[in-house]
Amino acid sequence: MIQEEIIQIVSNKLKLIRIENEYTQEKMAEILGVSKKTLVQIEKGRNDASWTLVVATCALFRESDTLTSILGEDPLEVIETIAHERINMQPDKTFGGKIWWKEVAKSTSYRLQQNVISQHYRILDDENYRWFSSFSKEEAEQRLKELEHNK
16 A cells, blocks of 8 residues: 555545544544535545545544554554555554454564555564564565564
């Protein structure tokens, strides 16, 4: 996925996210920091949301069933990976990828997974801490080798 795809996807689902949370257009616009007119234009498909609005939506509604159904269990991880092109980070705890992920490779201490919705890759350790995310399989496989070598 690329930024433009995410913008299109979230723009098309913004009304569902609002309805799922039982917000009026006025309240949703207030929460997202846009005018009601802007929100209406996006909901009617006349305009797309800006990248900033998409990021805010994913951050503020990361638990939304609508968002998780289109971006997977952690919409912010997808957004961060797109924004930075990869995430090479201090490990953070995940649920281990039982629903939204397929295992691509496994080493002694780490496993490489691919998100079935966004198609991005991540590396988890045996305790389900995420060490790396990228849309590049080659980059993820290389990082898996480096992590295992440095273990």
